[in-house]
């Protein structure tokens with residue numbers, strides 16, 4: 001199942017915690033060369049050295065996905081270190097939930113910048129590199145919030161609906177040469193809920209998040225999509241915990 005991962009150069013945004021971190025560990029274990037990106041470089045450095053200690057190949061670079069120039073440098077760094085780009089996992093995301101009436105415009109903007117613009121930047125920087133490599137794959141991380149909306153999550157869900165739409169558009173435009181996969185997790189253990197500043201939304205989320213998937217479960221879904229033989233494009237994976245709150 002995992003033979004298709006060996007030797008692939010995989011760029012992962014938001015690799016400093018949660019799903020991105022678990023994905024980096026698992027892909028590296030199966031022989032991928034992973035390029036880790038996020039803002040917290042202390043975490044990336046630690047992860048990269050842990051991967052190397054267990055025989056894997058990992059590099060990292062400070063990355064703010066809201067900055068297109070940063071994203072270009074991230075892709076360039078991967079090409080310099082590993083010679084090519086095979087896969088970009090657009091995973092970085094934030095989820096500061098609140099009711100619309102709270103008018104938390106800064107948080108709305110941050111979700112739009114990271115969750116939507118960040119994915120667009122990853123596509124814009126990654127696509128030319130994949131074309132240079134003669135093909136490639138995008139794995140974009142949406143959410144079950146890309147299919148259903150809940151109170152306090154209107155803007156977050158809007159960003160994830162957008163990721164789903166962008167991913168489908170990308171697939172239709174590039175389907176002959178680039179594989180495009182949308183992975184939509186249900187509640188998963190990570191630091192994601194830490195970005196909620198609104199007290200009520202935070203309390204509700206704490207209850208909702210009691211039943212959560214390990215981040216490794218989403219990493220397994222990503223490995224499944226990346227490991228498929230040439231000509232097989234896994235378009236969409238939705239992964240929920242068995243008992244959904």
Ligand code: NDP
Nearest residue numbers: 014016017018019039040064065093143187188190191192
């Ligand atoms: P975490 O908070 O643990 O991880 C989010 C990652 O995104 C961190 O590595 C963080 O790194 C990075 N990040 C945030 N802002 C930026 C930025 N501007 N530039 C670069 N990196 C950034 O949460 P998850 O692992 O859960 O989240 C990963 C993805 O999964 C997100 O897209 C999220 O929406 C999605 N998801 C998660 C679910 C869950 O229940 N956990 C459910 C559905 C979807 P740093 O702060 O170091 O920059």
